[in-house]
Structures are given as C-alpha cells and as structure tokens.
Amino acid sequence: MELAVVGSAKGVSVSDAVFGREFNQDLVHQVVVAFRNAGRAGTKAQLTRSEMSGTTKKFKKQKGGGARHGDYRAPIFVGGGRAFAAKPRSFAQKVNRKMYRAAIAAILSELNRHGRLKVVESLEIEQPKTKELVGKLKALDVTRPLLVTESGSEALYLAARNLPYVQVRDVQGLDPVALIGADYVVITTEAVTKVEEWLA
Incomplete structure (x- = not known):
C-alpha cells in the first residue's frame, strides 16, 4: 500500500502488515496496560503487627x-x-516482543484508516522557535499531535516544549500510550521507513 505525503504528489510505499493491519482491541489493551504498569513504582509499604x-x-x-x-x-x-x-511489589506484566510490535502496528493501521496519520517530508525547523512550529502545525491542521522523527531533533523538542498537548518522539522512543493519546500522529518519511524496518 501507499501512504500519501502532505505537500507532495509522490507517496511512500509501505507494508500492509504494518500500516494495513487489522485492529485487535484486546491485544492493544493488554499491551497498553502492561506498558503503563511497568512505570509504576510499587513502593507502598505498611506495617504488620x-x-x-x-x-x-x-x-x-x-x-x-x-x-x-x-x-x-x-x-x-x-x-x-x-x-x-x-x-513493595512489581506491577510488571510480561508481554512478548512479537505482541508489542503487533500492537504498535495495529494502532498505526487504525490511525491511518481514520485519517489521523499524516506523513510529511520533514519536521526540521531552522531555529528552536515555538512560533515557527505553531505555523507548521497550523498548516497541517492538526490538534494534540504526536510528532515522530527518525532521530529526535533538539530544535524541534525545544520548540514543542512550551506547547501543551504536543509531544515529540523519535522512532526508538515510540510507545503505545503516546500513540493512542494523540489526536494526530505526524511522522516523517524517514521515520516511516525506520518504523517499517522495526515492525516488519
């Protein structure tokens, strides 16, 4: 299948197994719960008699x-x-690597089906200015976006830092909670290729 690139006549070819996968609600729920539980400290301690x-x-x-x-x-x-x-206890739940990757692919596929996945050539900005990033997001017509790049740009991170509900991730830092929490996911073409290699 092919994903349309915003502002370009040429699209980017991707695998159906990653961006055209059937949505599995039970799997996604299990992975999201396990991911959030892994972040719990579990340090509560009370005294017995x-x-x-x-x-x-x-x-x-x-x-x-x-x-x-x-x-x-x-x-x-x-x-x-x-x-x-x-x-004190651990809330960690075991999730196989194959399940985790399948859940990420299912979320991306569902976002694509609903028109909430926008692919752009680049998200680079010349200076770490919030105003410049706001202009880019306004042109894309997105709200509460998750910006995904191949490798996190410091200028992009600094520009987005002061904007509420705007998150910046590189491909390595992509997680299911960030994906389902965003209204739109804006991803670069290089990041799409890297994500496909990771999930294939």
Whole structure:
C-alpha cells in the first residue's frame, strides 16, 4: 500500500502488515496496560503487627474483662498493625516482543484508516522557535499531535516544549500510550521507513 505525503504528489510505499493491519482491541489493551504498569513504582509499604514499635506486654488479664486481647499492636485497635499489609511489589506484566510490535502496528493501521496519520517530508525547523512550529502545525491542521522523527531533533523538542498537548518522539522512543493519546500522529518519511524496518 501507499501512504500519501502532505505537500507532495509522490507517496511512500509501505507494508500492509504494518500500516494495513487489522485492529485487535484486546491485544492493544493488554499491551497498553502492561506498558503503563511497568512505570509504576510499587513502593507502598505498611506495617504488620510484628513490625510495629511498642511493647508486646499483655495489657489486661485473660479472663473477666470481656474480649481477650494480647497487646495494642493488634489490627483491631486504632494505631495497630495492618492485618494484610501492603508490601513493595512489581506491577510488571510480561508481554512478548512479537505482541508489542503487533500492537504498535495495529494502532498505526487504525490511525491511518481514520485519517489521523499524516506523513510529511520533514519536521526540521531552522531555529528552536515555538512560533515557527505553531505555523507548521497550523498548516497541517492538526490538534494534540504526536510528532515522530527518525532521530529526535533538539530544535524541534525545544520548540514543542512550551506547547501543551504536543509531544515529540523519535522512532526508538515510540510507545503505545503516546500513540493512542494523540489526536494526530505526524511522522516523517524517514521515520516511516525506520518504523517499517522495526515492525516488519
């Protein structure tokens, strides 16, 4: 298949397996959840009754005082330990490399089908000026875009840094959360070739 290039009569030939793939909602959901979970710290820690500071002395006699208790660190008392205390853990989920690449290809294909994938010759700007980038985005008629280049340009990053809802990624930094979070994905022809090599 062929992707149209904005401002050019000539398109760019791409593989149907990457940009014409059928959308698999379950797969994309699984990969997105796994990607977001991998970023969770999982450092929550609570104390059990054995880890609490304080005396373990029995505070009343066994019989004759109602309920039988040992010490005030029991979970039943205010200020006591937790019965099922949360401990540091990993939220990571295993996702095969093949699944991850298939999910990225499915997202790109869906964006292409809905006209939300725009291919341009270049996104380079002469100076890191926000005004210059705003002019380019206005000409492309895109909102909340994700700009994808072959290798991240510092000038482009600096120009986009002050714009809300505008993200810049190189091909290596492309992830499913960034792709599904953007209204439009603007990608250069060089980046398209690199993405195809990566996902093929």
